[in-house]
Amino acid sequence: MIIHNKYLGLLGLAFFALIPILFNSCSDNKEKYNNKDKQKMEHIDYMKLAIEEATKGIEAHDGGPFGSVIVKDGKIVGRGHNCVLSHNDATAHGEVSAIRDAGKTLGTFDLSGCTIYTTGEPCHMCLCACMWANISKVYYGCTIEDNGRIGFRDDKFDKIFGGRDKLGDFMEEVGRKECLDLFDKYNASKHDTY
Numbered sequence: 001m002i003i004h005n006k007y008l009g010l011l012g013l014a015f016f017a018l019i020p021i022l023f024n025s026c027s028d029n030k031e032k033y034n035n036k037d038k039q040k041m042e043h044i045d046y047m048k049l050a051i052e053e054a055t056k057g058i059e060a061h062d063g064g065p066f067g068s069v070i071v072k073d074g075k076i077v078g079r080g081h082n083c084v085l086s087h088n089d090a091t092a093h094g095e096v097s098a099i100r101d102a103g104k105t106l107g108t109f110d111l112s113g114c115t116i117y118t119t120g121e122p123c124h125m126c127l128c129a130c131m132w133a134n135i136s137k138v139y140y141g142c143t144i145e146d147n148g149r150i151g152f153r154d155d156k157f158d159k160i161f162g163g164r165d166k167l168g169d170f171m172e173e174v175g176r177k178e179c180l181d182l183f184d185k186y187n188a189s190k191h192d193t194y
């Protein structure tokens with residue numbers, strides 16, 4: 001009986017010692033999954049705002065189906081869409097328009113700590129603009145090849161400049177399916193190619 005109680009005591013101690021380990025382990029996993037889900041949701045939500053911005057541009061016949069939003073500390077600080085046709089400006093890409101808007105909002109060219117969400121993989125002009133603005137991360141929907149399939153010349157310039165493999169994790173794809181739907185909508189609409 002005495003031995004039995006001793007073992008019971010040890011088992012009890014072991015059980016109580018394990019509780020925090022089990023609890024922490026479970027809550028760690030839960031936290032990781034929550035963060036992962038939350039992050040995924042946030043990325044796709046921001047991309048949907050970029051799609052909304054691009055849709056405005058399609059409906060106004062401003063240019064291609066390219067919209068961008070810039071986010072800092074969870075808040076939208078810049079937005080813009082492609083206005084190449086309506087502004088007669090070859091540099092009025094969605095990313096550049098959003099960078100200009102964010103600069104006005106924040107009162108600085110320095111967009112350190114900002115993330116850009118853009119419906120198409122940026123061309124080299126826009127990539128460099130993001131870098132000059134110190135943007136920390138680029139999320140894009142459709143790829144350079146997708147841009148080519150709806151008539152844009154990104155691939156031509158990409159063959160000249162290349163170097164995307166050197167960018168590491170600076171760029172990441174998110175919401176490609178939703179952005180392909182946007183491209184389909186653009187393709188089905190009346191538009192001028194350029």
Ligand SMILES: [Zn+2]
Pocket residue numbers: 093094095122123124125126127
């Ligand atoms: Zn561009």
